[in-house]
Amino acid sequence: xxxxxxxxxxxxxxxxxxxxxxxxxxxxxxxxxxxxxxxxxxxxxxxxxxxxxxxxxxxxxxxxxxxxxxxxxxxxxxxxxxxxxxxxxxxxxxxxxxxxxxxxxxxxxxxxxxxxxxxxxxxxxxxxxxxxxxxxxxxxxxxxxxxxxxxxxxxxxxxxxxxxxxxxxxxxxxxxxxxxxxxxxxxxxxxxxxxxx
Numbered sequence: 001x002x003x004x005x006x007x008x009x010x011x012x013x014x015x016x017x018x019x020x021x022x023x024x025x026x027x028x029x030x031x032x033x034x035x036x037x038x039x040x041x042x043x044x045x046x047x048x049x050x051x052x053x054x055x056x057x058x059x060x061x062x063x064x065x066x067x068x069x070x071x072x073x074x075x076x077x078x079x080x081x082x083x084x085x086x087x088x089x090x091x092x093x094x095x096x097x098x099x100x101x102x103x104x105x106x107x108x109x110x111x112x113x114x115x116x117x118x119x120x121x122x123x124x125x126x127x128x129x130x131x132x133x134x135x136x137x138x139x140x141x142x143x144x145x146x147x148x149x150x151x152x153x154x155x156x157x158x159x160x161x162x163x164x165x166x167x168x169x170x171x172x173x174x175x176x177x178x179x180x181x182x183x184x185x186x187x188x189x190x191x192x193x194x195x196x197x
Contacts, residue, residue, distance in 0.1 A: 105129035
């Protein structure tokens with residue numbers, strides 16, 4: 001691995017134009033038959049990783065199954081620092097997902113805008129696609145739900161000049177063997193000023 005690929009190395013000269021992958025996990029993790037909050041990722045952000053006007057972008061891709069004959073909800077939790085600011089805690093506020101024997105595609109995004117190392121703001125968006133047939137990703141059954149929820153956090157005042165932690169979690173509304181979420185990809189990127197609009 002070259003020095004350029006070490007995303008944790010404090011920057012000493014210039015600013016890269018492209019973003020940096022700070023965390024990536026493609027492990028498939030299934031959360032089924034539980035209403036307990038389940039932590040999917042605890043990402044350490046070392047001191048010196050971000051600078052004013054940077055943005056942290058978290059993207060989660062997965063699939064959701066509701067086959068219990070009732071409309072159900074699910075939610076996400078996102079905390080910056082273990083005892084720090086709650087960016088989004090929607091347990092659950094997402095609109096009911098109708099029952100289907102087929103899984104649906106899920107995309108969750110959260111953006112943390114670094115105004116300064118001690119001042120941030122955050123926004124999030126949760127989307128649910130149409131159900132797809134298990135052996136044919138090209139076949140969509142029904143109409144995609146689209147954006148199910150979005151919002152912004154209150155102002156954040158975390159000290160990102162020191163090491164910080166970003167925690168991502170998921171929660172079903174109820175425990176049921178026919179409710180399942182599978183996390184397929186979790187990526188956290190640092191986008192420097194000038195690399196986004």
